[in-house]
Amino acid sequence: MSHLDLLTFARGSALNWALMLCVAGVVLRLFEIFGLGRKADLAKPRAARPGSGWRTMVTRSLPPEGMLKHDPVTYIGGYVFHLGLLVTIFFFAPHIEFIRSMTGLSWPGLPAALVDALAVAAMAALGTLLAHRLNNLVKRMLSGIGDYLAWTVTLLPLLTGYLAYHHLLLEYTLMLALHLFSIELLLVLLPFTKLFHTFSLFISRWYNGDLFARKGVAS
Amino acid sequence: MTASLSKGINAFKEVIDAPIASFFSSCVHCGLCAEACLFYTETGEAKYTPIHKLEPLRRVWQQEYTLLGSLGKLLSLSKPVTDEELTEWEPLVYDSCTLCGCCSMVCPVGNDLTYMIRKMREGMAASGHAPEDLIAATTRAITIGSPMGIKWPAVQAQIKHVQADTGIEVPVEREGADYLVLMSSMEIINFPEYLSALSRIFKQAGVSWTLASDAFEATNSGIQIGSSDLAREIVSRIVVAAERLKVKCVISPECGHAFTALRWEGPNLMGRPFGFEVKHILEVLDELRAAGKLKTRGKDNRPLTYHDPCQIARRGGVVEQPRRLLSEIAADFREMPDAGVMNWCCGGGGGVSAITRAEPLRLQVFKIKKGQIEATGVQTLVTACANCRIVIEEALEHYHMKIEVVGLTELLAQYLVEENASPIPSPVSGRG
Numbered sequence A: 001m002s003h004l005d006l007l008t009f010a011r012g013s014a015l016n017w018a019l020m021l022c023v024a025g026v027v028l029r030l031f032e033i034f035g036l037g038r039k040a041d042l043a044k045p046r047a048a049r050p051g052s053g054w055r056t057m058v059t060r061s062l063p064p065e066g067m068l069k070h071d072p073v074t075y076i077g078g079y080v081f082h083l084g085l086l087v088t089i090f091f092f093a094p095h096i097e098f099i100r101s102m103t104g105l106s107w108p109g110l111p112a113a114l115v116d117a118l119a120v121a122a123m124a125a126l127g128t129l130l131a132h133r134l135n136n137l138v139k140r141m142l143s144g145i146g147d148y149l150a151w152t153v154t155l156l157p158l159l160t161g162y163l164a165y166h167h168l169l170l171e172y173t174l175m176l177a178l179h180l181f182s183i184e185l186l187l188v189l190l191p192f193t194k195l196f197h198t199f200s201l202f203i204s205r206w207y208n209g210d211l212f213a214r215k216g217v218a219s
Numbered sequence B: 001m002t003a004s005l006s007k008g009i010n011a012f013k014e015v016i017d018a019p020i021a022s023f024f025s026s027c028v029h030c031g032l033c034a035e036a037c038l039f040y041t042e043t044g045e046a047k048y049t050p051i052h053k054l055e056p057l058r059r060v061w062q063q064e065y066t067l068l069g070s071l072g073k074l075l076s077l078s079k080p081v082t083d084e085e086l087t088e089w090e091p092l093v094y095d096s097c098t099l100c101g102c103c104s105m106v107c108p109v110g111n112d113l114t115y116m117i118r119k120m121r122e123g124m125a126a127s128g129h130a131p132e133d134l135i136a137a138t139t140r141a142i143t144i145g146s147p148m149g150i151k152w153p154a155v156q157a158q159i160k161h162v163q164a165d166t167g168i169e170v171p172v173e174r175e176g177a178d179y180l181v182l183m184s185s186m187e188i189i190n191f192p193e194y195l196s197a198l199s200r201i202f203k204q205a206g207v208s209w210t211l212a213s214d215a216f217e218a219t220n221s222g223i224q225i226g227s228s229d230l231a232r233e234i235v236s237r238i239v240v241a242a243e244r245l246k247v248k249c250v251i252s253p254e255c256g257h258a259f260t261a262l263r264w265e266g267p268n269l270m271g272r273p274f275g276f277e278v279k280h281i282l283e284v285l286d287e288l289r290a291a292g293k294l295k296t297r298g299k300d301n302r303p304l305t306y307h308d309p310c311q312i313a314r315r316g317g318v319v320e321q322p323r324r325l326l327s328e329i330a331a332d333f334r335e336m337p338d339a340g341v342m343n344w345c346c347g348g349g350g351g352v353s354a355i356t357r358a359e360p361l362r363l364q365v366f367k368i369k370k371g372q373i374e375a376t377g378v379q380t381l382v383t384a385c386a387n388c389r390i391v392i393e394e395a396l397e398h399y400h401m402k403i404e405v406v407g408l409t410e411l412l413a414q415y416l417v418e419e420n421a422s423p424i425p426s427p428v429s430g431r432g
């Protein structure tokens, strides 16, 4: 199989399968959550606060007062990583073009040099967060194989993308194929690892905001 | 599997709902919840990380309610929850969690960890892994009517004293009164000032109220231990009395968890909404203030601070009321750092103060409160929970801190403008 064949497979049936598994997995996991239901709260809530769950979905993205200084590495590392990852995925011109070819949707990208820098920053943040995880007693205790697996499959697309873009290490076509495979691995594992927080964190924050708002507290 | 263990696991399965499944699914193991838990910040011990306290419950969720987890269980790849493990977790779920709610405010993915720990206690209690002291307190609450073993004659004796001191009649079993007043055992034994203060304030404000002889105790160790059945039995006494006396509102006393038990858990325990309102005493006092019915004279010149009881502020939404009330009578009110909904717990809520073996830990974690109080430089701390009060007083003594702790209701009564009442014993120094 030539590199080109490999790439064709990677962006063809492999990607289709990965996307299908990812969607099926997400649907299954959402079903596992919502299928459990929730008892109606019979206690009369305080003054209705419409939108409290939705508000918490947004406000929880910021550290509560005083928390930043408790663990700046996690907060700052977390922001840099997530921002770098999102920009790289959605504002890198070739990615937009790829999405356009598949869905017809497109939007303006950001300068390649900026995206490149943010991708490097995201990888550096991942490295720092891993070191922090290994050094911090609490994080190390909480971490299991799933955490390190999630870390690896998140790093791989960034790394292979970076190497492909800069024509480093391997022949470009091969690296691009590997880049796609790494994304496919990420897609397949996403619903079944802690990476599922990509979806479930919105649900959790909504519940949190709702539970607190019933008692009259903005959380 | 022993019968009690399987009972416990079943209780775990029963409490797991969509929010809990979502919370476990979302956890990214960032460890930030530890930074919000005083048991971790003051000891540095990783085992006190809030999400770690839930590990057995998490595994039951994973093994029972996720496809991958149940496959793992089928193939015997996953670790089952055992009695030994629950024994090990007992001090984590009870002794080192005051259900203060701080962790739920900081988790970046939005996990309400406190909600989960409260629910987890259902399985711990069902499997026989609740602390003995809490079991004993709950048994007393069920058989005698109060966790501290207080019976109605003790309340009657207090009523007599109050009537003699104030010249005001304490109404008992008065049908059709607007308010049913409850107390906590702690108030009956240690802080008789509360009932006296309330009688005077209500007399001045012209409030119609009553006590009930079969429902005077507001605390509910059933919710602390995590037994909904027992909690229901305890709360139903109040509901029955409130309905019998046809009151419009039941007043939860200066006690944090009693408010949670009655206001937020009560209707859910009973399986129906209440036909009467439930308010914390601070809410009632603030309403009287707003209506111009709570008249005070003079100000307290002592520097004062206010400790927000977790269940009243963060878990109860009563934050502004005590501040508005204090502004009426305090000349030099000082907020602690992190006051309000992010206030640090006293270390004794959620049943912890009733667990004897937890005392050294409770005193250790009080250091955070100590620092908060010291930052204000006050000698007087006001609060609105008899449990916080006892816990703080004991810890202050332990740390040789000369700080007086007073209940807000009682402090207000000291500055009350009274008509047609016998003179009140003059308040402490510094009245301005």
Ligand code: SF4
Residues within 6 Å of the ligand: A142, B026, B027, B028, B029, B030, B031, B032, B033, B034, B051, B106, B107, B108, B109, B110, B111, B113
């Ligand atoms: S703060 Fe939230 S996401 Fe982080 S470890 Fe605790 S529960 Fe998990």
Ligand code: SF4
Residues within 6 Å of the ligand: B036, B037, B038, B039, B049, B050, B053, B096, B097, B098, B099, B100, B101, B102, B103, B104, B113, B114, B117
């Ligand atoms: S509720 Fe409070 S005491 Fe309990 S785990 Fe959370 S922060 Fe710690």
